[in-house]
Amino acid sequence: MGDAAIERWSRQQSVLHRRDARAKIGALFAFLAAVSTTSPDSQIAFAGYALLLAAVIAAARLPFPGLLRRAALGLPFAAGFALLLWFSGERARALALLEKCYLSAAGALLLVATTPMPELLRALEILHLPRTVVLVIHFLYRYLFVISGQARRMRWAASSRGRLQFRSAAGALAVLFARSSARASGIYQAMLARGFSGQFPALAPPRWRAADAAFLIAAALASAAVRMAL
Amino acid sequence: MPVIRVRGLRYRYPEGAQALNxxxxxxxxxxxxxxxxxxxSGKTTFVLHLNGLLEGEGSIEICGLPVIKQNLARIRRKIGLIFQDSDEQLFLPTLIEDVAFGPMNLGMPPEQAAARAQKALERVGMGxxxxxxxYHLSSGEKRRAAIAGVLAMEPEILVLDEPTTSLDPPGQRELADLLRDLPQAKLLVTHDxxxxxxxxxxxxxxxxGRIAAEGTVEEIVARFNWTPR
Known part of the structure; x- marks a missing residue:
């Protein structure tokens, strides 16, 4: 999540970036439902989903190599199960598992890469994800950059005094934890100073346009069509 | 009538150190x-008492209101604290939301809070x-945004803890110009x-943990040899 490239992509302009985050979340779910229920034998359907994704990536004017590489990050987790299936003779299912995993990751990535985090979180909240969960994601996202910056500076400081060793790395982790906890209490004090009383207020909700509905319906129909026809 | 009145304030940290005396x-x-x-020497500890974030012995009045639990909500709209680390003060996803956080906590409807936030951001030149x-802002911009977050609550007092930390000289100049134009009473905790x-x-x-002397800036600087070289 703390990926600066994805953050930058999410603030570009395109027909997909302009869509309401709720429409994109809905479209993603339709796509995931179609992919996950596709029969392992129907390789042509997976090609169809890939084409669909490619069309959307092109429409969103995102760079193919960077996006496709990041979507592969989830593959090692699925690879273990795929290997098991492969060696128990279920080669089609092993291949399909990897394909489904990759397509799903690419779809989810596409949502994050075309939607600024604040809009995404607001949409999740409107869609009744519990406020606490939304806030936890938000704070994680907001301070991931701050804490990773702190970790980087500590690593620089350590390596400019020699090689960073495992033992000192463990100690550094403890210091990082202590600093993060001190920062958390600093943030809380700053919130109290501005009258925080336990309730997080939210500004105006986003507007839902006809184009958003059209996008959602088109995406759902396209996913369903690939699922049924191929 | 003074806007801040502190008498006999003492505070000991739970770990045992006597911070204010x-x-x-x-x-x-x-x-x-x-x-x-x-x-x-107790400067920041002192400041954290002014809006009730820390609670010591002695008496504090902000605009005539004693700093006690029942008054905290009113006191926190009268006195705006700007912290040393702006990253800790800016925690919402966008500037407008962050600056509107205070007014929303005062119970303002969203449109009105957003209008206040916009006005405050324009006031600090970030409209x-x-x-x-x-996190895409420079240090100087973050500092001004943090000030906007406090100005949006229309306080009568501004308290700034080390406001020039991590600002480049032009940033320090801009901050000084901005603060000079703001009508509020100000408390500057600084080494600068x-x-x-x-x-x-x-x-x-x-x-x-106590105030050893007071006077003009020049008098204090001369008396304590308070210059870097």
């Missing part, structure tokens, strides 16, 4: 006072950056003698 202090309306003192995320000279008409010097 009988502080008496007044801040008059419109006045700007610099707070000097060595690291660990064009409403929808930016805080140049900055204090530019803004403060009076200075106090903290030593071992």
């Amino acid at each position: 009988g502080v008496d202090f007044d801040l008059e309306p419109g006045e700007c006072v610099a707070v000097f003192g060595a690291n660990g 064009a950056l409403l929808n930016r995320t805080p 003698v140049f900055f204090a000279r530019a803004l403060a008409s009076r200075a106090v010097f903290f030593e071992r």
Whole structure:
């Protein structure tokens, strides 16, 4: 999540970036439902989903190599199960598992890469994800950059005094934890100073346009069509 | 009537260190006072008492209101604290939301809070950056955004803890110009003698948890040899 490239992509302009985050979340779910229920034998359907994704990536004017590489990050987790299936003779299912995993990751990535985090979180909240969960994601996202910056500076400081060793790395982790906890209490004090009383207020909700509905319906129909026809 | 009135303030940290040891202090309306003192002399601890974040012995009144639990909500709209680390003060996804956080906590409807936030951001020269995320800003912009977050609550007093930390010289100049134009009474906790000279008409010097001396900035600087070289 703390990926600066994805953050930058999410603030570009395109027909997909302009869509309401709720429409994109809905479209993603339709796509995931179609992919996950596709029969392992129907390789042509997976090609169809890939084409669909490619069309959307092109429409969103995102760079193919960077996006496709990041979507592969989830593959090692699925690879273990795929290997098991492969060696128990279920080669089609092993291949399909990897394909489904990759397509799903690419779809989810596409949502994050075309939607600024604040809009995404607001949409999740409107869609009744519990406020606490939304806030936890938000704070994680907001301070991931701050804490990773702190970790980087500590690593620089350590390596400019020699090689960073495992033992000192463990100690550094403890210091990082202590600093993060001190920062958390600093943030809380700053919130109290501005009258925080336990309730997080939210500004105006986003507007839902006809184009958003059209996008959602088109995406759902396209996913369903690939699922049924191929 | 002073906007801040502190009498006999004492505080001991739970770990046992005596941080404040009988502080008496007044801040008059419109006045700007610099707070000097060595690291660990109690300056920040003092400031955290002014809006009730820490609770010590003695009495504090903000605009005539005693700092006690029942008054905290009213006191926190009268006195705006700007912290040393702006990253800790800017925690919402976009600037406009962050600056509107205070007014929303005052119970304002969203449109009105957003209008207040916009006005405050324009006041600090950041009206064009409403929808930016805080971590994409420079240090100077973050500091001004943090000030906007406090101004949006329309406080009568501004308290700034080390406001020039991590600002480049032009950033420090801009901040001084901005603060000079703001009508609120101000308390500047700082090591920066140049900055204090530019803004403060009076200075106090903290030593071992109490105010050891007060006078003009020049008097205090001369008496404690309070310059970097």
